[in-house]
Amino acid sequence: MDELILKLKGEIIEVLNLEDLQPEDIADDAPLFGEGLGLDSIDALELIVLLEKNYGIKLTDPAQGREIFQSIRVLADYIQANRKK
C-alpha cells in the first residue's frame, strides 16, 4: 500500500502540475479538496482521467468521486480494491 500511495502522489503532482510540491509534502490523510491540497472541480476531472488511464477504473457516478477523493489514502484504498490494470 505504501508503494501505491507514493506512486499516486507522484502521479498527482505530475498530472496537476503541482510543481512546488514533493511527494513527502502531501500527507496521506490530508483532504485533497478545499483545505489540504486545495484542489478544485477541474482537478477532479483530471483525477477521473488519471484513474481510468493509469488504473482502468471508470467513475460514472459523480457522487462516488466525492467519497473517493477524500484523501490520498482513501484514493489508494479504492484503487487497490478496484484496479483493472
Add this chain to the structure above:
Amino acid sequence: MTNVYLLDAKQISVQSPLVDDWMDNPLSYQEPYICAIDPNYKQYFEPNMARRLGKILKRALLTSRQVMEATNITNPDAIITGTGLGCLENSELFLEALLRDGETLLKPTHFMQSTHNTIGSLIAIDAHCHGYNSTYVHKGISFESALLDAFMQLKNGQIQTALVGAHDEMTPKYFDLLQRIGYLGNTENSFSGETAISMMLSTKQKINALCRISGVEMLYHPINLKESLMRLLDEVQCSLDEIDAVMIGTNGLPTNDRVYAEICPALFPGKKLLRYKHLFGESYTAPGLGAYAAATCLHQQRIPAHLLAPLNPPSGRKSSPPEGDLGGFKHILFYNQFENKNHTFILLSSCGK
C-alpha cells in the same frame, strides 16, 4: 474630434521582458528558433493559479496586468486580442492525446487551453471585466485586426478604453513545419520569435502616454497602395513630408523582403526605413511588437541606430546604417504586409502633435 492614445505597452519577447532595454542593449541571435525570455512567474502568480496556465497565458496575463497597473486602468471597456495560433502548445498536447488515447481520456486543462479565445477570456476573468471581448485570428494581420476594432470603437465613442493584445507562442513541431514550407528560419538573417504584447488605448491622454494613434488602414489586395496611403494621410491631415520614418516588417526572408524592396522606394521615397524583426524575430503577431517599437521611439524622441534598416539598393549592395538619434519626431508610419496580400498602415504621432 476624438483622439486615440496609446498610453503604455508591456512586452514579453526574445528581448529582455517587461522593459525597453532593447532600445539601448538589444540582444542578438544566430539560431533560427528562439523562445521568449520569461520572467520569474513565481514573483507574480500564486502557485495554485500558475500551475494551470500555459506559457502564452502567463505571458498575456502578466503583460496585461502590468499595463493596466501602469496606466491605472484596471477595468478597460474592451479587451481585444490578436493571435495567429492561439494556445499552440496546449492545442498540440490535446491533439496528441486524442491520437494516442482516443476521445475518452482527454485532459480538461489542455482542452480548456486549446482554444484561441482562452487568452482574452482569462484576462477578462482575472480583471473582472464584463465588457466587449473579442479575439482576432487572422494569421499575419491578427494584431492589426484587433487594433482596428479598438481604434474604430474608440473613435466612434462606443468605448473610452481598450486593452489590445498580440500573443503568439511557437513550438518546435510547428517551427519545423513553418521552416519546411519556407515561411521561417531558412536564412542566417531570419529567426522565429515569440510575441506577447499588451497595450492600453484610451481616448483620454495621460502623462507619459507613448503616442497618439492617428490612423489605421487595412487593405486586401489593394489596387493602388499609394492612393490608399494618400487618402489615409488626407483624412488625418498629415502629409507624406511630415512623416519622419517608416517602420517595416523585413525579416531576412527573400520572399518577404522582396515585397518591401519593391514597394518602399515608390511609396516612401527618401524616408528613413526602420525595422524590428531583427530584434524580436518573426511570428504572426510580431507587428504588435513593431508598433510598440515605433511608439517607443516617438515617446523617447530617438531612434537607435540598430533599428535603421540596412540601405539595400536593388543590386543587393549593403551599406552601414547611419546614426539614428535625431529627435524632434512627429510621425512614424508603421507599414506591414503579409504575403503581399494584406497591407496595413498605422500612423503614430507624438502626443504633442
